[in-house]
Amino acid sequence: MPDAPAATRWTPQQKLAIETTGQNLLVSAAAGSGKTSVLAERCAYLICDAPPAERCNVNELLVVTFTVAAAQEMRLRIATALHKRYQQTQDDRLARQLTLIDRAAIGTIDGFCNSVVRQWFHVLAIDPNFQMLSQEEGLLMRREVARQLLEDRYEKDDHGAFQRLVDRYADGNDASLRQQVIRTNDLIGSLVRPRTWMSNARRRLGEASEKPLRDSELGRSVLERIGNQLDSLIARSMRLADRLQSCDRLVKYLDDTTEILACLSGWRDALSAGDLDSLSEQVKTLSLPEMPRLVKLPPQEEPLREELKAIRKEVKEGALTTTLCRFSEAEWRDGMNRILEPANVFLDLVEQFHERYQTGKNELRVLDFNDLERLALRALSERDAQDEATLVPSAAARTYREQFKHVLVDEYQDINELQDSILGLVARDRSQFCVGDVKQSIYRFRLADPHRFIARYKRRNDGEAVIDLQTNFRSRAPLLSTLNGIFAALMTEAAGEIEYDRSHYLTPPEQSPYAQHTSMGRTLSCTCCQKIQTPRAMRKRARRAMTWIAPSGKRRSSLRESVC
Amino acid sequence: MFPSPFHASVSRIETFASCPFRHFVRYGLKLAEREQEDVTALDLGNVYHGILEKLVRQVLAQRLDFASMDESFASTQIQTFAEQIGRSLRNELMLSTARNQYLLQHVEKTIGQVVDGQRACARRGKFKPWKAELAFGISDAPDSLPAFELPTPNGNIVTLHGKIDRVDLIEDQAAFAVIDYKLSGNALDLKRVYHGISLQLLTYLLVLQNAGQQLGQAQPLTPAAAFYVKLLRKLEAVAHPDEATKPDDQKFDLKVKPRGIFDRRFASALDDQLESGQSDVVQLFIKKDGGVGSKSDAAEPEPFAALLALVRRRIGELADEIIDGQISVAPYRLGLTTPCPTCAYRAVCRFDPVTDGYRSLASLSREQVIERAVEEVGHA
Numbered sequence: 001m002p003d004a005p006a007a008t009r010w011t012p013q014q015k016l017a018i019e020t021t022g023q024n025l026l027v028s029a030a031a032g033s034g035k036t037s038v039l040a041e042r043c044a045y046l047i048c049d050a051p052p053a054e055r056c057n058v059n060e061l062l063v064v065t066f067t068v069a070a071a072q073e074m075r076l077r078i079a080t081a082l083h084k085r086y087q088q089t090q091d092d093r094l095a096r097q098l099t100l101i102d103r104a105a106i107g108t109i110d111g112f113c114n115s116v117v118r119q120w121f122h123v124l125a126i127d128p129n130f131q132m133l134s135q136e137e138g139l140l141m142r143r144e145v146a147r148q149l150l151e152d153r154y155e156k157d158d159h160g161a162f163q164r165l166v167d168r169y170a171d172g173n174d175a176s177l178r179q180q181v182i183r184t185n186d187l188i189g190s191l192v193r194p195r196t197w198m199s200n201a202r203r204r205l206g207e208a209s210e211k212p213l214r215d216s217e218l219g220r221s222v223l224e225r226i227g228n229q230l231d232s233l234i235a236r237s238m239r240l241a242d243r244l245q246s247c248d249r250l251v252k253y254l255d256d257t258t259e260i261l262a263c264l265s266g267w268r269d270a271l272s273a274g275d276l277d278s279l280s281e282q283v284k285t286l287s288l289p290e291m292p293r294l295v296k297l298p299p300q301e302e303p304l305r306e307e308l309k310a311i312r313k314e315v316k317e318g319a320l321t322t323t324l325c326r327f328s329e330a331e332w333r334d335g336m337n338r339i340l341e342p343a344n345v346f347l348d349l350v351e352q353f354h355e356r357y358q359t360g361k362n363e364l365r366v367l368d369f370n371d372l373e374r375l376a377l378r379a380l381s382e383r384d385a386q387d388e389a390t391l392v393p394s395a396a397a398r399t400y401r402e403q404f405k406h407v408l409v410d411e412y413q414d415i416n417e418l419q420d421s422i423l424g425l426v427a428r429d430r431s432q433f434c435v436g437d438v439k440q441s442i443y444r445f446r447l448a449d450p451h452r453f454i455a456r457y458k459r460r461n462d463g464e465a466v467i468d469l470q471t472n473f474r475s476r477a478p479l480l481s482t483l484n485g486i487f488a489a490l491m492t493e494a495a496g497e498i499e500y501d502r503s504h505y506l507t508p509p510e511q512s513p514y515a516q517h518t519s520m521g522r523t524l525s526c527t528c529c530q531k532i533q534t535p536r537a538m539r540k541r542a543r544r545a546m547t548w549i550a551p552s553g554k555r556r557s558s559l560r561e562s563v564c
Numbered sequence: 565m566f567p568s569p570f571h572a573s574v575s576r577i578e579t580f581a582s583c584p585f586r587h588f589v590r591y592g593l594k595l596a597e598r599e600q601e602d603v604t605a606l607d608l609g610n611v612y613h614g615i616l617e618k619l620v621r622q623v624l625a626q627r628l629d630f631a632s633m634d635e636s637f638a639s640t641q642i643q644t645f646a647e648q649i650g651r652s653l654r655n656e657l658m659l660s661t662a663r664n665q666y667l668l669q670h671v672e673k674t675i676g677q678v679v680d681g682q683r684a685c686a687r688r689g690k691f692k693p694w695k696a697e698l699a700f701g702i703s704d705a706p707d708s709l710p711a712f713e714l715p716t717p718n719g720n721i722v723t724l725h726g727k728i729d730r731v732d733l734i735e736d737q738a739a740f741a742v743i744d745y746k747l748s749g750n751a752l753d754l755k756r757v758y759h760g761i762s763l764q765l766l767t768y769l770l771v772l773q774n775a776g777q778q779l780g781q782a783q784p785l786t787p788a789a790a791f792y793v794k795l796l797r798k799l800e801a802v803a804h805p806d807e808a809t810k811p812d813d814q815k816f817d818l819k820v821k822p823r824g825i826f827d828r829r830f831a832s833a834l835d836d837q838l839e840s841g842q843s844d845v846v847q848l849f850i851k852k853d854g855g856v857g858s859k860s861d862a863a864e865p866e867p868f869a870a871l872l873a874l875v876r877r878r879i880g881e882l883a884d885e886i887i888d889g890q891i892s893v894a895p896y897r898l899g900l901t902t903p904c905p906t907c908a909y910r911a912v913c914r915f916d917p918v919t920d921g922y923r924s925l926a927s928l929s930r931e932q933v934i935e936r937a938v939e940e941v942g943h944a
Contacts, residue, residue, distance in 0.1 A: 154665075171798055172674070322803040
């Protein structure tokens, strides 16, 4: 990271992110936008300069980072910011804050959950002397439990349902099934109500195998998906028709497009009427005439031809025609009925696995991180009297609410439902500050759920503001504009879960802090991010990147050139 | 450490070609992996091979062949042999738990499919099973051929031993095909042959080429084909049930083709119905002008011979390096593949891809390999 820009050089957006109080704040911070600096500066601001109502002591902040290392860095940064101010003002209050900083609640979510559980063990009725199960031990234990579970299922497989699952879905090799069971259990564990999810899943499956598509939840989602794809294809064809209308030479293309549109709207009508049999019949008997031939098109009209070609291809060979729309109502139901048994066997496996794993941990008197989070949630919440489904803060949570004036969350894109609920319970109204970048969500495998960030970003609730930090302090303008071009083309909502539009564009600062560094001694700029680095630092970075990627056995080529 | 005459299996030579250090640790230091109680891939491989060997021997003993074999005969035989193997392998390992019994059953089912495929192939061609698990250079195996001996460029001698899964023969032409059962995997990649990483299949052809007399054939044998037969079957993904090949379709059993390489002159002995277009039996496309499509497994006689000569030469060269004491840590890299992910000795060699760098091998096309083979061997 480059040094934080001096206080005088905060961009207006950064200043807003630092100083806005009195509402929940979601900061979408692009790479290199000084996110960490802003977070640290905000803490310093809340301690020293905020209006009296919002001002707080160090121990009244809860700062949640994603790793222990990040927590340490954050603590250091806050200390540095406070120290600077102390040197200017010699304020006694600041001196006290500085001595308190080591006791401040700055840490990972697991660290926080750990302290909650240890403090409220009596509410939870657990032994306060529990041990934590390390990641590796947990992995080994889960593997062993899953192995034993499958072994027992082979033994007790009354009607052969389990073997059919292994035969059909694992090609006779249960290793992949074992992994899938573990993985699914982990995933469900990251939800607030895993049991509800489980029973919902079973209900949805059963329902879909009995009722017509439009009367079941799964069926409706299928119909919706078909509808969306059809609509976008229709819209695309309409746009083409519009453009063709203004061009006399291309009247043959226009006729062709109109024909395609007629066919598509026939499909759409059948779909809207819920008549899948008619839809699949139409799709099966689809016959488009040859694409009309036009010779000697002027170059400016080439794109129209290409677009028509692309649409025709989509209609003839796209997912709609080859799979989605091809099934009649009876075929859909038949398919659902076929997966019903294996799906239920699989869900059984996941449940049994969960029970056995839980028993195994109890015998050893250990907890894993998921238990910790789950217990913390239990300590912090109680059921709402009116509405069973909503969680309200418990007495324990209220003491935390009392203590923490502000809750600040880093890497919000990597948080999951369970963790988000915990933080929601301990944060006062309008006091949460979350920062993250959904484009950098890399922790799916650790059950991160970037959708939470996206949902919140789109929703922009009452009492909640969204700030985009786009100014990039790492790279130079030409590179940034190239990157913007690439990202805008590649990152669509369908592919990257968020549309890369102007609000995400990386912009260079008005005055690049690097303009002055380029001619300095033994430094050079990296070919890919143009970050100024010493050759040694670059080599180090390259090595780290390579060792990260190499063990997987894939994609090692040409890494040397692109390590940033 | 490894004196001449040097005795080795072909896969040992291949290991050396992948990474000399891996070869050294495995065969020099003799470090072995810990034995597992569970069924390993090796055990499964043994089960598959064992059942198929017994089946082919049975076919030979009763003077049957695959083409005329009855389906119910095949399935009862497979069942019997699966039971026998289950009882004999590693203290009844396959019968010890319900899971292993399931695995054995699954193997049985899969072999049923493989044999169906073999029968369908046999009905379309002239090759008939001739030998099963034919050993060479293994003194305690019954009817073993002598070791395959060949001189190296540096004047050393290397003698190879091994076991060939199956040999098929066309009696009247004295032409043979070797067949290697493989759990998974795919075609014979000629660039891997060129670099010495995949020598086994073609070496078997060399072994048999000279062994006609010992096997009671009057005239010298002509190598016609070398195939991998894939044992593990995967479910096929189709967009709609209508697109799946139905079990009663003639082509159903031919779906998984044997892959490898064969002499173009024997194309009609492998698929007697093919005039032009795509063959159902083997990977072969005959164009309208009579030429062979570029993705086919067929090779013209001259390049085919050149490839065999190239293999002979590679074995000699690699054996020389082994005898010279080459043990450097130098895993290859060919495209995106390296031997390291499956290597058990990574903790020993401490190889670092960044500082040490892989030994990069040229990614050659099929045509390039053939071209180079003809060139290299022609000069020799």
